[in-house]
Amino acid sequence: MVSPPHEAMHRIFQHDPGLFSRVSRFLGVDIPAPVKATALPTDLTEANPVERRVDTLLRLETAGQGPYLLAVQAQGKKHPDKPASWAYYTAYLWTKYRLPTALLVVCQDHATAKWAQQPVSCGPPQLPTLTVQPLVAGPHNMPVITDPEEARADLVLASLAAITHAAEPGVDAILKALSTALRDAPEDIAKPLVEFTAQGLAKRPAKNLWRNLVAVDLSFYKSYLAEEVRAEVRSEVQAEVRAEVRNEASAESRAEDILLILEQRGLDIPEDVRSRVTHCTDPELLRRWLARAVTVPKAEEVFEDA
Template identity: 50%
Template sequence: MVNSSHEAMHRIFQEDPGIFTRTFRALGIPFPDPVAVSLLPTDLTETKPLERRVDTLLRVDTADGDGYLLAVEAQVRKDPAKHSSWTYYLAHLNAKYGIGPVLLVVCQDESTARWAARPIRIGPPQWPSLTVRPLVLGPHNVPAVTDPSAAARDVPLAAFSAITHGKDPNAPAILKALAAALKTVDEETAVIFGELTELGLGKTPAAQIWRDLMAVDLSFFRSETSQRLRAEGRAEGKTEGLAEGKTEGLAEAVVRVLERRGVFVGRDVSDRIHRCTDTCVLDEWLARALSVTVAEDLFTDA
């Protein structure tokens, strides 16, 4: 089952795809800087009957004209079944788009990362017909950003560092540096990367440290902080007072998340979102806004 930690581990590349090139440049693999990046549909399903979906799929264009597809998979544990899925993804993407695909696997523990980095050889051992070589990012190779000034220079990379090092002993230092860095950026950016960090940390002890450091805007995502504050408001009998001012913020958050992901929001869709006064429905639309490719899909079975 997909969880919020899983989502944040790959969605952070949607917020700043440059994390990919900057991180691997530091590791001695010189991917060129992107000049344009577009979000592609993640559905790799054949006509019938098997459905396959990559976590995040980006098309990266470069100045030399030799762009590539970046398929990002968030992997929280070893899963041998993924080998056949990843092989399928790359073959299908190459056939569908005619562009060389790169598989990036993001992990939060070194054991899973080492497993994911092993080449996948398809065919008899004496002559493998296909070899898949995933690129892997995890606590073993992502820099631990503990300097607040360094974090401020690259907030997305600092947030990614916090997510991948969430189980490390030095997680508190990374989180403190990130918290300080978020104070140097605009409110919208701070809210997005603050929430992505909380979601990415999942159920780790570092998540509570982060919640203690941050006061997260209720209008974004469905984090534990947001849910806890809403529950406290209900317990104090303040639900009505919160709801009136909150629905407008939730509605605006739905629209902003869609727009930041490059999903076109027409006037009819925007009007329907802003007319809604049910916070439960808005919460559901906000969750869907993170994955839909067409704005109207927000309302499916709503």
């Protein structure tokens, strides 16, 4: 089953195809910014056999080097079959479109990123034939953007930084910088980035921080994420109110019981005693007074151990 982080790690490149050229400088290569980008069908199924789909496929055109294809794969963990699939994708795309094909793998942990970077050849050692070595973006090389001004300069890259560092200790600072930077962004720009970031964090602890930041820092923002947080806050407040009402009702009932016992025993109840009992809201204190009300010779003595 496709997970939210999987979708966020590759769909963010569909949202901003130019992101690849900006990410490439962190990967040790220099990819020119595209002047045009076209999303292509991701279905690589042949006429009869097994269905094969790449996560995201873009045709990018540059001013000086001509067009090329970018296949983006989101990889959540090591999988021994993936290098063969990646080899198939790149060979098939090269054959179908007759264009140079780049493969980018996006990861969220160091072990998977290190594994994905290793070159894999399909031939015997002395005849490698076809070698696959994708570019890999992950927590080992994506920037840790903790300055709101730096985040504001490239909001999409800041969102990808948060996604790829989702399990890292520094993600909290990245999220705070991103939420601060998004305050000034138009809603049509902020909205998809808020959702990509939320999907990329999935069920990790940082997801709760992001939800709270969205609800507080982006209070103008309307989305399922923000509304979810606000609904939880409303629910918590309502629960506290209900609990307070129950406590007040319990205290009022116990105060009435104390006065009733004293009255039934024929004891005189001065006004100051009656007032002190009825205005008390401490359930434990009222419980002790109730126990003493059964035996004290004078109403004033219910307070003696208070």
